Amino acid sequence: MGAYSAQPQLSLLGFCMNIPLSTPSCAPNGSSQSLRLCVEGLSVQRAGRRIIDNIGFKLAEGEALVVSGRNGAGKSTLLRALAGLLPTLQGAVNLNSGDLEVELPQNTHYLAHADGMKLALSVEENLNFWANYLAAESHPRSQSIAQALSIVGLTHALRAPFGALSAGQKRRAALARLLVAYRPLWLLDEPMTALDQVSRVRFAQAMRAHCVEGGLIVVATHEPLGFETTRELAL
Numbered sequence: 031m032g033a034y035s036a037q038p039q040l041s042l043l044g045f046c047m048n049i050p051l052s053t054p055s056c057a058p059n060g061s062s063q064s065l066r067l068c069v070e071g072l073s074v075q076r077a078g079r080r081i082i083d084n085i086g087f088k089l090a091e092g093e094a095l096v097v098s099g100r101n102g103a104g105k106s107t108l109l110r111a112l113a114g115l116l117p118t119l120q121g122a123v124n125l126n127s128g129d130l131e132v133e134l135p136q137n138t139h140y141l142a143h144a145d146g147m148k149l150a151l152s153v154e155e156n157l158n159f160w161a162n163y164l165a166a167e168s169h170p171r172s173q174s175i176a177q178a179l180s181i182v183g184l185t186h187a188l189r190a191p192f193g194a195l196s197a198g199q200k201r202r203a204a205l206a207r208l209l210v211a212y213r214p215l216w217l218l219d220e221p222m223t224a225l226d227q228v229s230r231v232r233f234a235q236a237m238r239a240h241c242v243e244g245g246l247i248v249v250a251t252h253e254p255l256g257f258e259t260t261r262e263l264a265l
Contacts, residue, residue, distance in 0.1 A: 064090065064091040064127070065091045065125065065126070065127050065132075065214055065244065065246065066088060066089060066090050066125075066126055066127075066246075067112075067123075067125055067126075067215060068088050068122070068124045068125075068126060069085065069086050069087050069088070069112070069121070069123050070086045070121055070122045070124075071084050071085075071086055071120055071121040072084070072085045072086065072108075072111060072118060072120070072121035072122070072123065073085075073118060073120045073121055074107055074108070074111045074116055074117075074118050074119060075119050076107060076116070080119070081104040082104050082107055082108055082111065082265075084120075084121070085108070085121075085263075087263060089246050089248065089261075090246075091244045091245075091246065092241045092242065092245070092246070092259050093241065093246060093247075093259045093261065094237060094241055094247040094248075094249065094255055094257070094259060094260045094261070095247065095248045095260075095261050095262070095263055096249055096250075096251060096260060096261070096262045096263070097109070097248060097249065097250045097262075097263050098250075098252070098262055098264050098265065099264060099265035103265040104265050105219070105250035105265060106142075106143075106219050106250065108250075108265070109140065109142075109217045109218075109219050109248065109250060110140075110142075111123070113138060113140040113217050114134060114135060115140070125137055125138075125214075125215060134215075136213075137213050137214050137215055138213055138215040138216075139207075139211075139213045139215070139217065139218075140217045140219075141204065141205070141207075141208065141216070141218045141219060141221055142219045143219060143220065145200050145201065145203070145204035146207070147203060147204060147207075148192060149191070149192050149193030150191065150192075150193060151191070151192055152188070152189050152190060152191055152192065153179070153184065153187050153188055153189070153190055153192055153195070154175055154188045154189055156192055156207075157175045157178065157179075157203070157206055157207060157210050158175060160207045160210060160211060161175065161211055164211035164213070165211070169211075169212040170212075171212040171243060172209075172210060172211055172212040173210055173212075174210070175188070175206075175210055177209070178206040178210045179206055181206070181209060181232065181236055182202040182203070182205050182206050182209075182229070182232060182233065182236070183202065183228070183229060184202045184203060184206065187199060187203070197224040198224045198225050198226055198229060200224070201221075201222075201223060201225055201229075202229055202233075205221060205233055205236070208236075214244065214245045214246060215246050215248075216237075216240065216246070216247045216248070216249070217248050218247065218248070218249040218250070218251070219249075219250050220250055220251055220252075221249060221251065222251060222253050230253060234253075234255055234256050234257075237249075237255060237257075238255070238256070238257040241257065241259050
C-alpha cells in the first residue's frame with residue numbers, strides 16, 4: 031500500500047459484445063446528466079514498447095466493460111492508465127456527468143493484484159481507515175463495515191488480524207473496501223483471484239448491484255460477470 035496523503039485521492043485497491051478499438055465520439059450530451067467514462071485515442075508505452083495503441087471507448091452509466099486478452103496483452107497497463115497511475119503517450123480519459131467533467135481520482139476505486147491492507151491491523155481497523163480516508167460518510171451509498179462484510183461473506187472475520195486470513199479471505203476483505211466508500215467508477219484487475227465459487231457469485235452480485243445503482247465498472251477478468259449490461263474489449 032502506498033504512502034498516504036492528507037486529502038482523499040484515488041482509491042488504490044490492487045452477455046458480451048466486442049468493442050472496436052477505435053476512437054468514439056465523447057462529445058458532451060446536454061440532454062442527459064448520466065455519468066459516462068470517455069476514453070479517446072489512448073496510447074501507453076512501457077519499457078520503450080507501445081503496449082496500448084489508440085484505444086477508445088465510451089462506457090455509460092450502469093455498464094460494465096470486461097477487458098480480455100492473453101497475458102502481456104496490456105490489460106493491467108490499460109487499467110493503470112485509466113486510473114492515472116501511468117503516463118500516456120496520447121489520448122484522453124474523462125469522467126463526465128452531462129456537460130460537466132468530474133474529478134476522476136475522487137470518483138474512482140482502483141483494485142490491483144495487491145490487497146492494500148495492513149497485515150497487523152484487524153479487518154475492521156483496515157476498513158475503518160479506508161472509510162475515513164476516502165471520506166465515505168459524504169455519500170449515502172457507502173455501506174457500513176458490517177454491511178460490506180456481510181455482502182462479501184466475511185462477517186465472522188471482523189476483528190481478525192488481516193495477516194491471519196487465508197488468501198481468499200484477504201481478497202474478500204479488500205473487495206469490501208469498494209463498498210465502505212462509494213465511488214461510481216470501479217477499475218478492477220482480476221478481482222476474483224483466490225476466491226472460491228461461492229465468493230465469486232457473491233462478488234458478481236455486488237458488481238451487478240453497483241451497475242444497477244448507476245455505477246460503472248472496467249474489469250480485467252476471465253470470469254463471466256453474469257449480467258446483461260456487460261460488454262467486452264478484447265486486447
